[in-house]
Amino acid sequence: MKRRFTFFISALPILIQYNFYAQPVISKLPLADSLYKEGQFEDAKAVYSEVIGEDPGNYKALLSSGKIALISNELNDAEDLLMKAMNLTPDESEAKQLLAEVYYRQDEFTKAVPLLHSIGKEIFAHKLESFRNKKPYDISDPEETIILKFVSTDPLPLMQLCVNKSEPLYFLLDTGASEVIINSEMADKLGVVQFGSDTGTFAGGKKADSQHGFIDSLILGQVTIKNVPVRLLHTVKFSAAAGGKKVDGIIGTVLLYHFLSTIDYIKGELILRPKNSDLEKKFKTISSYSSMPFWMSGDHIIVTWGKVNKSNPLLFFVDTGAAGFGFLCPASTIDAANISLSQESLEGIGGGGKVSLVPFYCDELSLGDVNQQKVFSAFGPFPEDLEYNQGFHIGGLISHNFFRPFSLTLDFSNMKIYLSR
Template sequence: MAHIGGWDRRTLLRGAAVVAGAAATAPLLGSAATASADSGDADALFKAGKFERAGRAYEEILKRDPKSLHAARQRGLVGLLANRFPDAEKYLKMAVHLAPDDKEANEHLGDCYIRQDKFALSAPHWRAAGVDSYATWFAAVRGEPYQVHGDVARVPWKQMDPKPLVEASVNGGPPKRFTFYTGASNLSLRASVAKEAGLSPVVSEKSEFEGTSIWVHYGMLDSFKLGGLELRNVPVGWSSTESGADVDTDSDGLIGTWVFYHLLTTFDYAGRSLVLRRRTPETARKARAGVKPLPLWLARDHNVHSLGSIAGSGPRVVGVNFGGFGEIAVGMPGASAKRLGVRIDDDRPIETFAHSHPTTTYPCYPKEIRLGDAVARDVYCEMDPTMPVNVPWPFGTGFDGVGHFAHSFFKPFNVTLDFTDMNLYLARGPAA
């Protein structure tokens, strides 16, 4: 859920362009009860975010029943959430062997391969999952993708609100204005920027939204430069209207999670900068110096999660969304807000959208929200009464969500994501 102000046709189109091209988007309707992990049931453990215990429970099921597709698939997903690739591949291959046409197992295995830049291996699995655009796109990747040139870039933010903007160069051209958001997957460009850079799609797909046709194109970008660091041979997407015009002109593009997980990325909110480093043992040591690590999980190819607490919920798996735009510190399902006794302003409805669907949210004020040692009290948040607590595949993560921490929460801090050791480091003040 992302509050971005009152919704009109243009706003909704902007939202559609952001999420277009993702393998799936989460629906807003439905409900699910919070899973209880007391029974030790593998699925209940997984839904409650007890991933290590769930993994062991699925292994026990497989010892009793080596042909359990569900247990093999879920055990592979537990490995994938933590970027334990040998583990994930072992069990997801087992699941695909048991059921070659199983779309969920194939999608997870395809994701496992793209996280390792094994695009050719991922393509047949995306096709088996029914995501033909991804399959064609990834099959067209030639050479080493995401080649990193340079060691570090400290890129100042040109603005903080309503969304952060940084400057980057596309194929050696003049600086362009990019926003960033870990709620999105790949690097994306405005259609006119893609044209200026001389890009041609390897595959395109048409999407209908509110009676308007939007074309989503996928290709490869030769060079993307942020400060002193350059990425070469980068998968990229762009969206256009039926006439080929830009869908949105608020920025020249958006940097998604796929770019960030190839680097040691620091979202330096307090210092108003984006710090990107080549990930080495030395840079990793510096990032964690004196900072207590929080766990990091990556779900559905781009959704970043950690461990936090909202309104006394106790340690729970929570979404952590960096970038994007909006005023809230936390977004949460209405059912969670009411269960936790959060104060809600029911008389102040906000017309907005989430995952490109129009919805109505309400301001709410948890007494405390906590991520590691970072705490905020009685700050402005929002709850969505139609947001489910749990959305299974193919639309969601399959585990319970008490809420997600958003842009405004992080302003006093700097946050580093290490996708190798799968740790999140949060510290007060600007990054060193």
């Protein structure tokens, strides 16, 4: 696997230089698919675009181009491409699923509903259908900057906020979560509107059911966000990540997506700015920062390029919720980075229950041009199917201990990550 990956990357410029325009459509598609699988999204996009130029009705090229536009958050382009793909093959479900994701990101829930019904996602469809006369994520003061101080920063950031005018509740912050999560034991008391459940995959590949729901309001500081879709999960088991406090819920990426979001580990606060905020002005006051592009698959799989030890560049999932660790990875990355594992094993807790893990240290771990040495890491909790289930290779999960010395900003409008000290 390692030898094949290295050869493919080194041969790529030759393939593009000498064969790109000469190849017929039928041979360009496998090249584009391979580029996509290895995370070379811009190169894959160029090849798919060439195919569409020669064959405007090519379903595979339209679908794959739509995927790339979606993960790049170019939602108008994604809608156009996926609509064309869906109209070409109305019986296929993948284009409908991806188009529903486009509308979900745009908070156009009513447009997503018929697509979800058509592919059998009835529970999710019913939840979004309940927003028919409501504006999702209706922010009381959209120009206000929200600053939430952490109650504690380690093992994971913990904050207080209110649900449906409740007393202050304890919420963890975790980009590895999608929608806001509410403790299922408190759902009735908090007045959460509940739908059915489905099964998700958590650390170690463990499965667990989570229920769909929505809440009337979420109060963060002086700002109220109305009409918020949520998931229900038994969150009390995460008390160790909250320093022993009872966990009432989790803030995930979908809420962060509605803002220019900064997790400031240094100052111990979450800053939610309006999406149109002037980042350049902010970073002119900072002497040291790095930026890097990212892509987002599904509703929270944020990936960007990094390296571990002397490995080739790999796409890493930015999941800040692995308490106590900076990096988790699959067996292929253990081999690629020449990591030696001990016989020692530990036990941790993930969303699906107890997880067995083998700890190790990365000699060097990097994200873009940001490097950290001797990062405490683990083998075992990385979900096995995550490595390829997004359609491209994910070589690891980069988490809390790596980001701890930084302020981490997620700019979903420009699809850039900023790290500053």
